[in-house]
Structure formats: C-alpha cells, structure tokens
Amino acid sequence: MYYIGVDLGGMSIKAGVVDDRGNIIVEDRVKTQRERHYSLIIKDMADLCNKVVSDANLKISDIEAIGVGSPGIPNKETGVLLSSNNLGFYNVPLKAELQKYFDIPIYIDNDTNTAALAESVSGASKGYEHSVFITLGTGIGGGIIINNQIYSGFNYAGSELGHMCIIQDGISCSCGRKGCFERYASASALIEQTKEAARLNPNSKINIVAEGDFDNIDAKTAFIAQRMNDEVADKVVEKYIEYLADGIMNIVNILFPEIIVIGGGLGNEGENLLVPLREAAKKREYTSDIERTKIVSAVLGNKAGIVGAAMLGMKE
C-alpha cells in the first residue's frame, strides 16, 4: 500500500511516495512560484506526483490516495482552501483542480495538522491515541490528535494554540487580541526577549555569542550563552520557559493529551529545553495523583510534511 504526500509551502512544493508505515520511499520538490495562478501551481503539484511515482518504479494505479498538507484553512469536506495568506490563496478549489489529473481519492488538511498526524503515526507520539503537536516558530502552531484522528473544530479553524491569551492586556498580537501565547513563547518571541536582554546588559555573553551584532541573535543564542554560565541568558531562558509552561499547562488542563510533541526550530534544543520545561510544568499541576502528560521533542522534522499528508489517505 502506497500513498502520495504533498507538502505545499510558500517557497516549495514537496511530494513523496510513502508506505503504510510512514516511510518515505522517494521524494522530490519544485519551487512554488506562488505569484502564479493557482491552476499552474496545482499542475506542477500533479507533475511532481507523477514524477515521484515513476521514480519509485510504481504506477499511479499502485497509489491508494493523495494527501495534501497546505498552510491556511482548508475545508476538508469540499477540498477548498478557504484562505492562506502565505500562498495568497482564497477560496481555491484545490482538491477539484488536482482531481482533474488523478482518478484516486485526494485529501487536504492544514500543514500543522498533517505534521501532528505524521508524528502520531510514525514519530514521537506513535502509539498514543490523544496527542498535541506544538510548533515553536515565527508563531505557535498546533495540531490536535484525538482518537488517532486530526481534530480541528467544526469549521477547520481550531487548534490555534498560539492565539490563547495568557496575559490579559499583554502584547498586541496580529490576530487582534492581546497577550497571546505566541507573543511570549514562539521562537520569534524568544529572539526578541534575547535581544532586549542583550541591549540592557552589554556585558552579557549573549553579545559574545552574537559577535556583537543583534542580527545574529536567533532562538538558540540564549541557550548557548546559558551553557557559558551567563546569568542574563539564564534569566531569559528561565522566563521564556515560564511562558511556555503556562500555555502548555493550559492545553494539558483542557485536553489532557497523553503526550505533547514540541516541534519547530526550538524543538531541536531537545532536553536543554525539555528538562526545565517539564519542571515548570510540574509546578503547575493541579493534582499529583494521576499520570501526567509526557512532553517530548518532535522527531520527523521536515519529513513530517510529506508523511503526514500521505497519512491523510491512510486514515480515511
């Protein structure tokens, strides 16, 4: 049993042939060139699907289904991409257009949801019925898996974990609210917090790590300086962990998943991030009598896009 997974991004379209254990057999990519009309982009998706099938020495008749992971809000039932600022797509009939090229089932879902599904089928949350996937990047994205299925709310717009208010009247967010989780606990927020600390503390080793240039500060900088025993960096990381723990424990108290998987660039910090995060989470538990939610790093990285999209077909 083989499936095609397509990871549609603003920069590139990736596609792969995936087996029913979530292994990528063959993969390839082309540039999205998103300024073009959607019909041209979707034709490129179709060509890429055919290419990876051919590269895998298979025929399209060997493929059970095609799954597409897309940014924005796709309607899973109709296959229409309702809106994606990233692609500049609004009400694009993605499934119908792709279906012109193929006579097999096509499924579409949001790309963070497909990444969550990938981790759940063959990654860090494999074997757990209820899991939550959180990406710490420019913002905070979320994917909720309930009973081994993607849950995204009645109009496909749920699991916006980044837009949970943790500080009333806090920093303004692009969503229109104030004090959203992602304004404090995304990778971007950590970079801002690190820069601010470097600015206020010229002698901090943050400035050494950054070679004196604030533009060199990224989400790893504070962790690196912390390992150099820099007190300022230590405080930055500690405060950042508090923000992250507040949001994560809100999710735990609401959904109580068996496991939370941390992805995105910061997920790569692994135990440097997770050990203090688990401690901060433990302090926020409302009862110690019950088995706790595990907190782990994502393991599939960039592969999650193709694998999760392919799994959409397997799950149906």
Next chain:
Amino acid sequence: MYYIGVDLGGMSIKAGVVDDRGNIIVEDRVKTQRERHYSLIIKDMADLCNKVVSDANLKISDIEAIGVGSPGIPNKETGVLLSSNNLGFYNVPLKAELQKYFDIPIYIDNDTNTAALAESVSGASKGYEHSVFITLGTGIGGGIIINNQIYSGFNYAGSELGHMCIIQDGISCSCGRKGCFERYASASALIEQTKEAARLNPNSKINIVAEGDFDNIDAKTAFIAQRMNDEVADKVVEKYIEYLADGIMNIVNILFPEIIVIGGGLGNEGENLLVPLREAAKKREYTSDIERTKIVSAVLGNKAGIVGAAMLGMKE
C-alpha cells in the same frame, strides 16, 4: 427504551428514569449523608434506583443501563472513583459496588461531563457534534463533547477549563497555579469583584441592592444594579465580561466547538450576560471569514444531572 440516571452529590443523591429522548419519567432523591461508609451510600443509590423504576410502573428488566454522574475524577473504564474531595471518596469501586445490586450495565462519569452530555442530547447544544459546556459557579467547570461523545483526556482529568491561566502571576488558585480563569470569571469571582467595588464606592447602587450588607451580595447583584443605571456596577459587569470572554475565546481558538453552553447560576442571567459576552468575544476573533461558535445558556438546569447520567448508558 429506558435508562436510570443517578446524580450523586455531596448533599443529595438524585435518581430518575429517563427515556431515550432525554425526558425524565420519574425522579426522586435522598440525602447523601456523606460521612457514612461508601457501601451504605451506594446501597441507598441502589434502593433509590429500584424505587424510581417501581414508581414508573417498570421493572428493572425494562431498564437498559444505569449511569452515574459523580463529582471528582472517576475512571470510566474501571468504574472506580479515583478522588472526590466533595464526597471524601478516594479509590472507591463505585461501579463494582453498585453492580452487586443490578445485573445491567453501569456507567460512571464526572458530573460536569454528564451535564454537558445532557445539554448535547436534549438541551441547548442538541444537534451539534462538538460542544463545550461551562459552569460558572464556585469555580468554573467544563465538559467537552467531541463527535457527540464526552471527551475527558487520557486519564479522565481533562476539561478543567477553570484552571487555564489567563493572567500570568495573577491571583493564586487552589490548584497551585496563579491567574486561573476561575479566579476571575466564576460566580464566586464576580461576587468578590462586586463586594470590592461596593466597598470602594459607598454610593454605588450595589449597596442599595445589597441592603447595606455585603453578605447579601451574590452573582446577580451587579447585574441588578447595572439595570438601575449604576456606573460602578456597569464597570464591574464590563470587566467581568472581559475576563469571561478571554477564557472563552481561548477555548474557541483551541477547540472551535460549534456551540458553547453557559450553565451554573450565572447562566440564568441569560441575554443580560450573553449579549455583552458575544460582543466581547467578537472583538477577540482572529478571523471574521468563518462561521463563529455560538454562545448560549444552558436549558436543562438541575435536570441535567439525571438526564446526562442516564445518557451515558444510551451512548455506549
């Protein structure tokens, strides 16, 4: 098809015979007398079940199942009530003990979950697949319905909507965290906010409504004084609505249920509460392109306990 629903509370045990449309045919109650050994309390539950069946001119063989809604954290699989501070029950084999008296299936769930189920089967959220039930009382309780089923997380301890931090480092909560939703938006919180405003503003009509005695201030007081055009009360209600909207929109952005049902004493304020709440919620929407979550009042009131418990049997 008939079911028995048992609403086990700290003060009273209520039981009723319920038909498969969620109508209560007969109901009755006895005092819990919770200081007794659990085996005596559960024997009273059994006697009450037999009484309501007899009062309905039915035999126990006409009953499909017995459902029990209990405070605390019951393990649905084993039927053990893991902990209930309210009843003083810890690791009580509730189902096994009750099963001694009956040869039909017995189910157990948390009482806020059963109330959520009741509203979903025959109340305010009837006809909606995904709903969230929120009680505004001493604390804030929650029940999550996904795909017409109660969702309570992997260890039955989820949907603790009241223990979501909305104000980092805010007021200390009994759960050990700070800034929890229920410390700002429960009925008790509103009473405290109303008392504080009355204290600071002796000329406020809140003091007239309360007849000069702070002990008379309840969750309705600020709403009554607001309708008397009292500016202080207006501000109390406005701020309270802001807290409530912050928590509710967090739930919306995470779960995006079709409908949120507000229960508990404050749910009775109806449109007085809901009209400004919907406005405050609308201001916090992250996109206006999609259909929104409805916010309504619960309709079953005290009946929800018996009906929802009975529905546990119907849902299995």
